[in-house]
Amino acid sequence: MVRALSSVFVDVLVNGKPCDCDVIADCKVGEAITLEIKLTNLSKNSVGPLALTVLPYQDYQNGVQNYDLDEAVTFIGSSTFYIDTVKSKESSVCEGALLFLYTGDFDLNIKFQDDSTRRELPLAWFTLPSVHIRAVDPLLQAGA
Numbered sequence: 001m002v003r004a005l006s007s008v009f010v011d012v013l014v015n016g017k018p019c020d021c022d023v024i025a026d027c028k029v030g031e032a033i034t035l036e037i038k039l040t041n042l043s044k045n046s047v048g049p050l051a052l053t054v055l056p057y058q059d060y061q062n063g064v065q066n067y068d069l070d071e072a073v074t075f076i077g078s079s080t081f082y083i084d085t086v087k088s089k090e091s092s093v094c095e096g097a098l099l100f101l102y103t104g105d106f107d108l109n110i111k112f113q114d115d116s117t118r119r120e121l122p123l124a125w126f127t128l129p130s131v132h133i134r135a136v137d138p139l140l141q142a143g144a
Helices: none
Strands: 008-014 024-028 033-041 050-059 073-076 080-083 091-100 104-114 125-127 131-136
Touching: 008 131, 033 050, 033 104, 050 091, 080 091, 091 131
Parallel strands: 024 131
Antiparallel strands: 008 033, 033 091, 050 080, 050 104, 073 091, 104 125, 104 131
């Protein structure tokens, strides 16, 4: 469980397994992986509306992060989820799927913001720790 705000907790599951910044999730190129993001509201008040966005990128470990991955990663469905309201002591789950077209190490930047139009201040994004995914070639992994 990742603490996103003082009252909202976030769980991220890749292919049904809990994933955080210390765990590398493995997947096979060409096979869809499921992504589940669960927001749990532990405050006394409802939160929302919220917009949650997932952005895949590659971190080259030299200060460069490549977000231009249109030909390497594709979403099955949308990469943005809209959550109307999460009531006190309840949860909301966003589910999607990704398909990696090339081998490599990828990260998912997961961020969400208050999507209320009643705000006078500019929208602020809250970013969660990145989820690390390693896409491997199933033929190379099998030793072919």
